[in-house]
Amino acid sequence: MPDPATDPGGGRGLRVGSLFSGYGGLDLAVEEVFNGQTVWFSEFSPAPARVFAHHWPGVPNLGDITTIDWNEVEPVDVICGGFPCQDVSTVGKRAGLRPGTRSGLWARMAEAIDVLQPEWVVAENVRGLLSATATRPTPEGDDTDGRNPIPATPESATAIEGAAVRGVEPDPWDLGDESARPLRALGAGMSTSGLC
Template sequence: MIDDMPKNNYSTNLKLGSLFDGIGVFPLSASRYGITPTWASEIEKAPVSITKRYFPTMLHFGDITKIDGGKKPPVHIITFGSPCQNLSNIGKREGLTGSQSSLFYHAIRIIEEMRCATNGAYPAIAVWENVMGAFSSNNRLDFKAVLESFTNTEIPMPTSGVWAKAGMVRGNEVDVCWRVLDARYWGKPTLPQRRRRIFLVADFGGKRAREILFKTRELQSFPASCGEDRLPSTAASRRSSEKTRRKIPVIRPFQKRRMRSTAKDKNKSGFIGSFGRTNDPFPTLLAGSVNIFSFWYEGNEKEGYIRQLTPLECERLMGLPEGWTALGHKDEVISDYARYKAIGNAIAVPCAEYIMAGIAEVL
């Protein structure tokens, strides 16, 4: 890894393979806890170039459909945030049978091929991340299929007909736990973005998934990589109000999806509510849109303005090191469009760090 990568106090012999790697959030989080990112699979040009910049020794295998897990270097951990387009509540909801989300089964195939080739030794742990819509797509049968794919056994539907936001199952000596993590409650300081995602941990060699995913633990604090001015939080602004002549900045993120739907329905109160309140978190960053917000100093609303988040600010909302997506491995500039898309598809770093800390601890 390059010299400005954050250093860690951990030392392990663990290795990680990252499928649907994106901009390398799982490798970044793993490296912070002494786990070596060994190989990755990603087909988008800009994300591959970004991760090559930070992990020059990590192998890239490209298209997941062409990977034979039995012929790749064995790793202790395989992570994957498989495509969510067919599972998302804002998509067409084709579910796991959709052309993109069905790639989930290729990840399962690769895991099975590697375990078969290594007599069940590798990988020991798999981590899957996806949107909340996976709980409800295909009449809630998709999440059942996910659990059955990991455990290779039949999993009954919950008696309530609704999947809990946290739970565990066991089948054929595979321990599986899942939990919804919201990025706004993670990190130091916590991230000001509402981003609820399902994280699932499968332990193929024991009963450690529960400890990895549910145990309370302190995370390390990692500095940002540059010192550009930040969007001021309300709390920080109040502490520094003397420096701004007691002018308190007010930031209110727009909920654009709600704004569009309430405008269409001519719902005046809902439309006004979509402008947000001072302490509201930013809506979930998406790959296909750019978030906007309003800013003014308290008492001077008429002098306020509206603007969109910059790529740098989006990196901060994800817990990424500042400038993580700015350059590729040949120092080429990554376009803002590619940065917005890559960040919107990414995983919140503190959530990934929590899981990697647990894996480093129990393995």
């Protein structure tokens, strides 16, 4: 029997869906690690899409991620993608994960994850994601300002058999354990997708 630590696919190649595919660098790594095969990709820009299609002939490009109905897409075992980093990068304007920003396209990746429920998600981005601000989309009828109204660390995650886990690792980015005000991009990403 295959070892899950060395063969996550359990002897069968995992089906991989690629978002923000570019020329396919992340996909090559994901296919190698997961013994996978890319079955669809989503790339908006024509030039990188042509490069991707050249190296993965016959694999359909779903195109613009903002127009995809994920209920109509073939389920996969792995979703990978490196959503735009310009708005979370420490060398950028730090607009964060807000609707209408390039990095705000993370919400589209989270939507794909939510609908397709893959076993694995491989997301790639810059270190600035840890400290950039975010605004969650506000559900219809909700009058909050989109910031996180609850503690950043759920009570159930703060203790293991009575031992506090908050002090286990130092926090080099000084994000803290209190409610994230403003909501940090990484917290919005994980909470949005249910991958906490």
